[in-house]
Amino acid sequence: MTYQTDRLRDLVATELGRARDRTTLLTESVDEGDLVRQHSPLMSPLVWDLAHVGNQEELWLVRDVGGREPVRRDIDELYDAFKHPRRDRPQLPLLGPGEARRYVATVRDKVLDVLDHARLDGSPLVDNGFAFGMIVQHEQQHDETMLATHQLRAGAPVLDAPPPPPATSAVEGEAFVPGGPFTMGTSTEAWALDNERPAHAVDVPGFFIDRAPVTNGRYAEFIDSGGYDDERWWSAEGWAHRQAAGLVAPLHWERDGDGWACRQFGRTSRIVPEEPVVHVCFHEAEAFAAWAGKRLPTEPEWEKAARFDPATGRSRRFPWGDEPPTSERANLGQRHLRPAPVGAYPAGASPAGVHQLIGDVWEWVSTDFHGYPGFVPFPYREYSEVFFGTEYKVLRGGSFGTDAAACRGTFRNWDYPIRRQIFSGFRCARDA
Incomplete structure (x- = not known):
């Protein structure tokens, strides 16, 4: 059982890393002006997606699975996709590019610590690493959304x-x-x-x-x-x-x-x-x-x-x-x-x-x-x-x-x- 659990932890860590590498590529390939700009009213600014990914990770893995203290409870409402339509998100007091990057990095450090110590069986939320897999998929889904935003942006190619x-x-x-x-x-x-x-x-x-x-x-x-x-x-x-x-x-x-x-x-x-x-x-x-x-x-x-x-x-x-x-x-x-x-x-x-x-x-x-x-x-x-x-x-x-x-x-x-x-x-x- 320990061997299987260790393999599952390794798989989760790998998948979290792959998703974050892709997020980094999609957000680092543009300048800060493009990162905060809304390229279409159908899409969020890329910087919103970046911090939203981190916020969901904090809510589910740091707080729910890990039982840890919040990193930034004050931003929960800003990054609640149901409270703010995409067209309105540029008007919110969003985290700037540097602050968003620091936030998601801090959350990820805490998540990896949670992964090292959390049980990966017992309740439906953690059984077979489900909550971690849900967050991996959530980030990859937002990466595809950010890729669609790249397709809508004007200007020279960056990808x-x-x-x-x-x-x-x-x-x-x-x-x-x-x-x-x-x-x-x-x-x-x-x-x-x-x-x-x-x-x-x-x-x-x-x-x-x-x-x-x-x-x-x-x-x-x-x-x-x-x-x-x-x-x-x-x-x-x-x-x-x-x-x-x-x-x-x-x-x-x-x-x-x-x-x-x-x-x-x-x-x-x-x-x-x-x-x-x-x-x-x-x-x-x-x-x-x-x-x-x-x-x-x-x-x-x-x-x-x-x-x-x-x-x-x-x-x-x-x-x-x-x-x-x-x-x-x-x-x-x-x-x-x-x-x-x-x-x-x-x-x-x-x-x-x-x-x-x-x-x-x-x-x-x-x-x-x-x-x-x-x-x-x-x-x-x-x-x-x-x-x-x-x-x-x-x-x-x-x-x-x-x-x-x-x-x-x-x-x-x-x-x-x-x-x-x-x-x-x-x-x-x-x-x-």
């Missing part, structure tokens, strides 16, 4: 990464997923969050699903055929939003002669036709699917295509199996700053032959965000339950900006159907 790998496999057409029950969600994943639980059987009729996400080239065909001007393809809500927002193409796309270019992290270049389209909202994805004679997959369809292994009748952790993601299986963790071409990760395909379900782009599905049967909020209602309802649509699979610690076959993301600043794409499905 760099190698290009994604080329396609090595031809991936076309659809895969058939036979009907029948499968196990959705999880009751065994140690760091799974409340909305992924509990595991439950879902009977899904047979369906076809695209073997790859919709690409830039295919999406450009939709645009060039007049898809944005044809009300037939849009829901009533989607058409109203398309008109009100003046949507004509994915966010960051601009005309370039007879084709399209897009801006990515301060660099503008022609779109790569084989890469999955990114920065489209749910309404755009839904309209494309109707134009193509298809529809968006439901959330159970998406998860069955990603996890169900007909040879064993069980649901895997990932499309390729139970092993963690590697650079050969998925485009995750800000390793690249764009989606990889379709066919770049044949080792990551599911048993049904569906590719790139994990990484590259978050994929919109048609399902509203809700709890599974038997859902229990844990450890607080504000993580998931307050978002349940018809206002939010689910996204699955992670993106190139999602870290492996916050991505698995059961992981669920959600957002308003009008949002496009996130790294969102989609694939289509149809009834069998």
Whole structure:
């Protein structure tokens, strides 16, 4: 037991360190003016995210798990995401860059001391290091949010990464997923969050699903055929939003002669036709699917295509199996700053032959965000339950900006159907 506990402590320390290294990269790559500036009313200033990460770590690990004295109780309200909408955060008396850095460093020192002494079993909050894993995922989720803020900032590029790998496999057409029950969600994943639980059987009729996400080239065909001007393809809500927002193409796309270019992290270049389209909202994805004679997959369809292994009748952790993601299986963790071409990760395909379900782009599905049967909020209602309802649509699979610690076959993301600043794409499905 001591050996296993020591291994768990080492894993937690490693994951905390990886998350903080990424936070540091994203906040140290800009000057202090950019750090405190609001680059879009949809996003917080980067300095708010930095101190918020530290504040959540203090609340859960220093105070709750460790039972230690507060570091800065006076700032709790400033960094409560539910009390201050993003658009209003620049007007708050936030910690300055230097003070925020010192604060998160002090908190982290105390957290590592708590980790050395805390029990990692007994109560649900600490069992298998859950509270630490929750905080790792929280920081990585904010790192992806900060990466999206970098995509929205104006000015010269400050982030760099190698290009994604080329396609090595031809991936076309659809895969058939036979009907029948499968196990959705999880009751065994140690760091799974409340909305992924509990595991439950879902009977899904047979369906076809695209073997790859919709690409830039295919999406450009939709645009060039007049898809944005044809009300037939849009829901009533989607058409109203398309008109009100003046949507004509994915966010960051601009005309370039007879084709399209897009801006990515301060660099503008022609779109790569084989890469999955990114920065489209749910309404755009839904309209494309109707134009193509298809529809968006439901959330159970998406998860069955990603996890169900007909040879064993069980649901895997990932499309390729139970092993963690590697650079050969998925485009995750800000390793690249764009989606990889379709066919770049044949080792990551599911048993049904569906590719790139994990990484590259978050994929919109048609399902509203809700709890599974038997859902229990844990450890607080504000993580998931307050978002349940018809206002939010689910996204699955992670993106190139999602870290492996916050991505698995059961992981669920959600957002308003009008949002496009996130790294969102989609694939289509149809009834069998």
